[in-house]
Amino acid sequence: MLQLPRDAPGSDVCNRSGLPLLAICPNRHRRLIPFRLLKIREDDRTPLYGRPFKCKACGSPEVTLFAIESRSELDAIQQAMAEPKQAAKAPTTHPRPDPDKGLI
């Protein structure tokens, strides 16, 4: 995965075999943006970030764009996005370690 710089022109993401871009918002929502929705041509020098990207989950316009570099990377991302969210942070029965412990 390749983070796209803020000043990247639209043409930077051409010739990527039509792989979608990945947008991640400050709240870590992830969303795939199909390449065809970007309406970019090879001679497009307008900034990629000039398009009105927005997180669908929380509405934040502050998304960071990543270029997906291969079909297998896309598969892995789609799998990760399809997993149920609660699996990532299942409640634990163990008490959390006291962050202040050992400071005194």
Ligand SMILES: [Zn+2]
């Ligand atoms: Zn969001």
